[in-house]
Amino acid sequence: MMLAALLLSALPATAQVRPMRTDEIPEPIRREGWLSEINAATAQRLRDGEWDHVIFYALQSQRFTTLAPIEPARSAKAFHDSSAIPPDAAKRLEAFFDAKPQAERYQRMRRMVQSLAQLRTEYQRAMSFLYEKEWASRARQGASRRDFIATLYQTRGHSTDTELRATYGVHIGLSLLPTPEKKIRRVLLIGPGLDWAPRTALKEDTPPQSYQPYALADSLIRLGLATPDSLTIDCIDINPRVIEHINAFAASPRRLSLLYAHGDADWNSYFDKLGDTAGRREGAIYTVHKAIAENIRALRMNLLTERLTETYDLAIATNVLLYFNDNELGLAFANIALALKPGGYLFHNDLRPAIEQWAQSLQLPAIHARTVRLDPSRELYDGVVLHQRSE
Numbered sequence: 001m002m003l004a005a006l007l008l009s010a011l012p013a014t015a016q017v018r019p020m021r022t023d024e025i026p027e028p029i030r031r032e033g034w035l036s037e038i039n040a041a042t043a044q045r046l047r048d049g050e051w052d053h054v055i056f057y058a059l060q061s062q063r064f065t066t067l068a069p070i071e072p073a074r075s076a077k078a079f080h081d082s083s084a085i086p087p088d089a090a091k092r093l094e095a096f097f098d099a100k101p102q103a104e105r106y107q108r109m110r111r112m113v114q115s116l117a118q119l120r121t122e123y124q125r126a127m128s129f130l131y132e133k134e135w136a137s138r139a140r141q142g143a144s145r146r147d148f149i150a151t152l153y154q155t156r157g158h159s160t161d162t163e164l165r166a167t168y169g170v171h172i173g174l175s176l177l178p179t180p181e182k183k184i185r186r187v188l189l190i191g192p193g194l195d196w197a198p199r200t201a202l203k204e205d206t207p208p209q210s211y212q213p214y215a216l217a218d219s220l221i222r223l224g225l226a227t228p229d230s231l232t233i234d235c236i237d238i239n240p241r242v243i244e245h246i247n248a249f250a251a252s253p254r255r256l257s258l259l260y261a262h263g264d265a266d267w268n269s270y271f272d273k274l275g276d277t278a279g280r281r282e283g284a285i286y287t288v289h290k291a292i293a294e295n296i297r298a299l300r301m302n303l304l305t306e307r308l309t310e311t312y313d314l315a316i317a318t319n320v321l322l323y324f325n326d327n328e329l330g331l332a333f334a335n336i337a338l339a340l341k342p343g344g345y346l347f348h349n350d351l352r353p354a355i356e357q358w359a360q361s362l363q364l365p366a367i368h369a370r371t372v373r374l375d376p377s378r379e380l381y382d383g384v385v386l387h388q389r390s391e
């Protein structure tokens, strides 16, 4: 009896989610009814994002047709210039609608489609946005172009796209933690994502995967920040598809197929070792240890309008904050600050000035910020930003 009680007290509490109240909104942006408006907008953006994935898949996949893949940005230009669905895209939409393959992605997406007309309408919506982002933005230069694209992101559909490179920035950020001897036990991963159907370079030889939770566990253990037996990672996401995938992973063969992307010596070294500590690495396959996978779970939660009942030593949010406008960042930071223990860390990759302002006023000042080069051949950079919750 006593042993059972001891074991129970050693287990981390299961996190619960509750709605945020209006009086918990930071004062300068507090407004009655705003949280409901965000919930409605999030539902719409989630829906649009799911349809964007369907259209990107319909244009690129080779699982349901022998028609040549179409680069979505090119299709967006052709659609804009002719004010009509280009013939090659029209043929692919028809093929998508008529086909009957077994592929998991295809089947799930096909279940969403009621009619060909609906598919065409969604093509037009998705391509109109893509034209703005990829082509209309070119009329601007430098900072003005970056600001224009950033604003588009703050209303666009929510994508679940994710790639392995995002995990490298996190690894670098974690290696900067000033107190590596401090053991991290509870981690909050915000928006882990699932590679589903990206805007470009769709790869179909691997099943849908979510890398971030398992790469994060590996980095934390490899860097001596956590031990396998005491680490738990709670993932939160608005997308049920992501939640379902992560919660089913521990009971699956727990295999991730790691796709190599070109990079410099540091990236190569990271890529070669990825999976060695939280699992077993054989070539491109990282098999996650069962005990690690069982301590990674996912909850459906909107970071902007909901709060967690538990507190964490570390929170991670990459490629999520860019979907929020400056006022919404105030909600995100209020909720993250509350979810962190005093002295706990937040890592993200967004260098926007509004973040620094909110972080200061919400007891979560930045302690490190820089850019890191991900791919020297493409001059590809990412932000590495670390905050610490005031004691």
Ligand SMILES: C[S@@+](CC[C@H](N)C(=O)[O-])C[C@H]1O[C@@H](n2cnc3c(N)ncnc32)[C@H](O)[C@@H]1O
Pocket (backbone or CB within 6 Å): 042, 158, 159, 160, 161, 162, 163, 166, 190, 191, 192, 193, 194, 212, 236, 237, 238, 239, 242, 301, 302, 303, 304, 317, 318, 319, 320, 323
């Ligand atoms: C573009 S993916 C990024 C995935 C991964 N973090 C990465 O860096 O590759 C963004 C993820 O954040 C989730 N997300 C977007 N808004 C959110 C919100 N308000 N609350 C929780 N999750 C959100 C999306 O559903 C998606 O899974």
